[in-house]
Every structure is written in C-alpha cells, then in structure tokens.
Amino acid sequence: MKPFLAFFFLLIQFFISNSISFSHAQPFSVDGTVLELDESNFDSAISSFDHILVDFYAPWCGHCKRLSPELDAAAPVLAALKEPIVIAKVNADKFTKLAKKYDIIAFPTLLLFIHGVPTEYHGPRKADVLVCYLKKFAASDVLVLDSDSAISNFVEEAGIFFPIYIGFGLNNSMIEKLAIKYKQRAWFSVAKEFSEDVMVSYDFDKVPALVSLNPAYNERSTFYGPFEEEFLEDYVKQNLLPLATPVSYDTLKLMKSDGRKIVMTIVEDEDEERSKELIKLLKAAASANRDLIFGYVGVEQFEEFAEKFDIGTKLPKMVIWDGSDDYLLVTGSESIDGEDQATQISRLLEGYREGRTTEKRISAPSILRMLHSNFDIRVVYILVFVVAVMMLIQTFSKGGDEYHRLPNQEQVDHPTSSASEAESREYQPGDKED
Numbered sequence: 001m002k003p004f005l006a007f008f009f010l011l012i013q014f015f016i017s018n019s020i021s022f023s024h025a026q027p028f029s030v031d032g033t034v035l036e037l038d039e040s041n042f043d044s045a046i047s048s049f050d051h052i053l054v055d056f057y058a059p060w061c062g063h064c065k066r067l068s069p070e071l072d073a074a075a076p077v078l079a080a081l082k083e084p085i086v087i088a089k090v091n092a093d094k095f096t097k098l099a100k101k102y103d104i105i106a107f108p109t110l111l112l113f114i115h116g117v118p119t120e121y122h123g124p125r126k127a128d129v130l131v132c133y134l135k136k137f138a139a140s141d142v143l144v145l146d147s148d149s150a151i152s153n154f155v156e157e158a159g160i161f162f163p164i165y166i167g168f169g170l171n172n173s174m175i176e177k178l179a180i181k182y183k184q185r186a187w188f189s190v191a192k193e194f195s196e197d198v199m200v201s202y203d204f205d206k207v208p209a210l211v212s213l214n215p216a217y218n219e220r221s222t223f224y225g226p227f228e229e230e231f232l233e234d235y236v237k238q239n240l241l242p243l244a245t246p247v248s249y250d251t252l253k254l255m256k257s258d259g260r261k262i263v264m265t266i267v268e269d270e271d272e273e274r275s276k277e278l279i280k281l282l283k284a285a286a287s288a289n290r291d292l293i294f295g296y297v298g299v300e301q302f303e304e305f306a307e308k309f310d311i312g313t314k315l316p317k318m319v320i321w322d323g324s325d326d327y328l329l330v331t332g333s334e335s336i337d338g339e340d341q342a343t344q345i346s347r348l349l350e351g352y353r354e355g356r357t358t359e360k361r362i363s364a365p366s367i368l369r370m371l372h373s374n375f376d377i378r379v380v381y382i383l384v385f386v387v388a389v390m391m392l393i394q395t396f397s398k399g400g401d402e403y404h405r406l407p408n409q410e411q412v413d414h415p416t417s418s419a420s421e422a423e424s425r426e427y428q429p430g431d432k433e434d
Contacts, residue, residue, distance in 0.1 A: 028086070032076030035088035039095050051085040051138050052113045053078075053121060058093035061107040073127035074134075083138035112137065119184065122250050123161060132159045136187060141179040142172040143189040148198050151191055158187045160215040163240055166191055168199075169207030174227055178236050185240055185254075210235065217242035243286040244279050246270065247297035247305055255293050256323035262293045263349070264327070265336075266306050267316045270298035278316060281342050289349060308362045318345070319360075320352050328357040 028035060028048050037045050037054065046052060055071055057064035071087050078085040092099035092107065102111060102118060110121035114137060123133040135157075145151045151166065158164050167175055167190040179188035191198070202211050203222060210223040210232070219242055223235045237258060245251050247264075255262055265282060267275040279296060286294040299306045299315070309319050309327060314335040320328040333348035351357070 030079045030084050030086060032079040034071055034075050035086065037088045037090045037098075039097055042090065042095075042098055045086075045088060046113050046116055049086045049113075050083065050115055051134075053085060053087050053134065054111050054113065054118075055087070055089040056092040056099060056102070056104045056107065056109045056111065057089055058107040059091065060093070064108045067108050067125055070125055070127045070130065074130050077127075077131045078134060081135065081138055085134050085138050114184075129159075129161075132157075133161050136162055137184070139187075141183060141188065142176055143187070144172060145189055145191045146193050148193075148195050151194060151198060154187075154189060155213065155215075158215075162186050164213040164215065165189065165236065165239075166202070166211045166213070168194060168202075168204060168209045168211065170210060170227070175210070175232065177229065178233055182236060182240070186236070212236075212239040214239065214242055219243060238290050241293060243283040243294065245293065245295045247295050247302055251295070252305070255295060258293060260291060260293045262295050262321045262323065263289075263318060263352075264309065264321050265294070265296040265316055265318045266309055266311060267296060267298050269300040270296065271300070275316070278336075278341055281345055284342070285345050285349065292349075310360070310363055318348050320357065325362050326359050327362060328352065329360055331356045331358060 028045055030049075034055075035045060046054075053071075055064075055067065057068070068089075071089070075087040078087065090098055092104050092109075098104075102109075110125075111118040112121045112134075124130050143154060145154055145166070155164060155166075163186045165175070165186060165188050167188075170190050172190045175188055175190070182188075199205065203220065204211060204224075206224065208225070208227065210227075211220065212223070212235070213220050221239060223232075225231070241251070241254060241258070245255060247255075263282075263285075265278065267278065269275060270279075275296075275298065282294045282296060286292070297306050299311055303311075309317070309321075314337050316337060317335050318330075318333065320330070330348045330351040333344065333351055336344040336348065338344055
C-alpha cells in the first residue's frame with residue numbers, strides 16, 4: 001500500500017509541476033495590450049518577440065504613472081505593424097532580481113530588446129511620436145524605393161529622430177553592412193527609380209550618389225564616392241551628427257562613441273542672438289573640418305556639464321576634448337570673445353593642428369551638484385533620518401536638563417521640496433525619478 005501511495009503522490013506532484021511549466025510556456029499573444037512580466041515569464045517573453053520594449057517601473061514613481069497611459073496608447077499601434085513591436089512592463093520595485101540583472105537604478109527605465117539584446121531607450125515618450133520612433137527598429141535594414149512618391153513617403157514617415165541616407169543609383173548590397181551596423185542610429189534606403197525632379201529636389205547631379213538628410217537640423221549633404229566600404233563608413237559616421245551639435249545627455253554619448261576629437265564651444269546662453277551667430281560659424285568650420293566634431297553648450301542650458309571646462313574664464317571659449325578627464329586649450333585662443341570670431345576659430349584650429357596647446361584637467365562638479373545628480377530622494381530621507389538620530393543621541397548623551405527640540409516632520413521634509421517641484425514640472429523625455 002505504501003509504495004502505491006508514494007507513487008500516487010509522485011504522480012500528483014508531476015502533474016502539478018508540469019501544469020505550472022505548461023502555463024508559463026503558453027505563447028504570448030500580440031493583441032495590443034501591455035504585457036505584465038515578472039521573474040517567471042520574463043525570459044520567455046523576451047525570446048518570443050524580435051522587438052519588445054520593456055518599461056521597468058515603480059508603483060510610487062510619478063513619472064512612471066504619467067508614462068503608463070502613453071504606453072497603453074502606443075501598444076495597439078505597434079502591435080499592428082507588419083513586424084510587430086510588443087510593449088511590456090515590469091514592477092522593478094517588486095521583482096528586484098530582474099532590476100538587478102539589467103542594472104535598473106532609476107525609474108522609469110525603458111529597455112528595447114532586439115532579438116533578445118537590450119539597449120536603453122532614450123527616445124520620445126508621447127504615444128504618437130514614440131510609435132514613429134520605434135518603427136525604425138522593426139523596418140528592413142535597407143528599404144528599397146521604386147518611385148518618386150515612395151521616396152517622399154519614406155522621408156515623411158521616417159520623421160526627424162534619425163538621420164536618413166538615400167542611395168541613388170546604388171545597389172543595396174553596397175550599404176547593407178553599414179545599415180546593419182548603424183541601424184539603431186539612422187535610416188538607410190536605396191532608390192531604384194526616380195525622376196530628374198528628385199535629383200533637383202535632393203540636390204545631386206549625377207549617379208551613383210548617397211544623400212544624407214538630418215531633418216531635425218535641416219541639413220543635407222551628398223557623397224559621390226569612392227564607394228569602397230572605408231570611405232562610405234567615414235561619410236556615414238560624419239553625418240550621424242549635425243555640423244554643430246548641441247550638448248545633451250544623449251548627444252554626449254554619440255560624440256564620445258564617434259572616435260573623433262571634439263571642438264567644444266562654451267557660451268553663456270545658446271538662445272542669445274550672439275550665440276546663434278557663433279553657431280553658424282561653427283557649422284561653416286565643421287563643414288571644412290570633417291575630421292573633427294563641433295559641439296556647443298550653454299551654461300544656462302547645461303551648467304553641470306559646462307562647468308567642467310572652467311567657466312570662470314571669459315566666455316565664449318573653445319576647447320579640444322576627446323571625452324576623457326583632460327582637454328586642450330589652444331595657446332592664444334583661450335577665449336573667442338572678439339568681433340571677428342570666424343578668424344578666431346580659424347586660428348584656434350590652426351593652433352591645435354600645429355600642437356600649440358596646453359593640457360587641462362576637467363573640473364570636478366560641486367558637492368551639491370554631485371548630491372543632486374547621484375542621490376535619489378530615498379537617500380535624502382535616509383540622510384535626514386540619520387542626522388535626526390545622531391542629534392537625538394547627542395541630546396541624551398549630554399545628560400543635562402536642557403531640552404533640545406528636534407525638527408518636526410514638516411522641517412525634516414523640507415529638503416525634499418526641490419523633488420516635489422521637479423515632480424510638478426512638465427515631464428520631459430528621459431526623465432527619471434529614482
């Protein structure tokens with residue numbers, strides 16, 4: 001009897017365990033809803049779809065709450081694509097193993113998994129533009145355009161988020177490797193059929209030609225060869241960024257990964273008329289010096305970054321930087337605050353190429369800025385709590401009759417006012433709360 005009971009219980013256990021595994025193995029449906037993932041089904045979901053955008057969120061996060069309806073609205077549109085993109089979410093505050101596995105340290109964090117490989121998503125977060133942005137990743141590596149209307153439709157639908165490359169009279173195999181390599185940063189296409197009107201519109205007068213468009217900055221250039229891979233890649237890389245690149249968290253990553261030296265210009269305010277005129281001069285210099293990247297940053301717009309280059313000196317100033325902890329000042333060109341800035345820029349570039357430079361160390365950010373950029377609001381609460389406990393211990397350790405009043409809750413919470421102000425401001429793409 002006992003062997004029979006043992007066998008019976010083993011049989012029950014087998015069916016229970018397999019029913020659980022079967023339930024986890026259920027195929028996911030692409031029905032336009034946002035999938036809820038956890039540690040039991042995450043890997044299965046990632047392996048089930050070629051493209052899946054995962055929102056790692058926390059229930060208490062205000063930015064996460066505002067992002068959620070945007071993802072709900074985008075999900076059915078993306079699911080209806082010829083190559084569907086699925087949206088999913090993970091409560092990273094609850095499923096901490098997943099958060100740790102993917103280095104989630106702030107909320108919300110969006111990871112786009114392409115064939116199981118994650119990359120952090122820094123694109124727009126409003127539903128309509130998020131859809132336009134993500135279409136890029138599900139498109140063919142090289143799109144083949146067979147008419148004037150197909151070309152115009154492609155350029156319109158591509159939007160302004162990525163540079164666009166159109167090969168006129170090129171075989172798609174000539175740019176296929178580059179299209180795969182830079183797929184996450186640009187659109188690639190070849191036009192098989194086109195009229196003379198298109199040649200006039202895109203400003204090229206012979207074929208083969210590779211035209212690059214940067215819609216966000218209204219820039220265009222044309223490459224006539226040679227069409228060997230080395231020269232093609234140089235052209236593609238040089239046009240991934242605009243001629244004069246405004247510094248932001250995202251463009252900094254692109255500039256650092258590019259490999260070229262960066263001519264960095266620091267101004268007081270990018271929106272001032274004098275700064276705008278200077279930016280035009282930077283574009284002209286960049287067009288003639290394609291081996292360099294030209295970037296600019298306003299103290300008013302991005303002080304945390306600008307102060308690395310000693311903004312105590314006279315602005316505007318230009319430095320040569322390679323993304324490391326050091327930068328170069330060109331002797332005699334420490335500032336370009338003159339009337340003829342075009343000549344000053346030329347002299348600076350000449351001095352750099354001749355080696356008339358002085359190496360400087362990037363300035364460390366202030367303590368307050370470090371606290372602001374590296375500590376989340378929960379750390380502030382912990383610090384306030386620790387200080388309060390230390391004050392309490394100190395009070396009792398004195399042993400006197402004097403009563404030392406501790407800060408009340410309203411006073412303790414005062415340091416978090418800046419966080420609440422940030423919470424109330426308009427949500428910007430890329431903002432995170434934790």
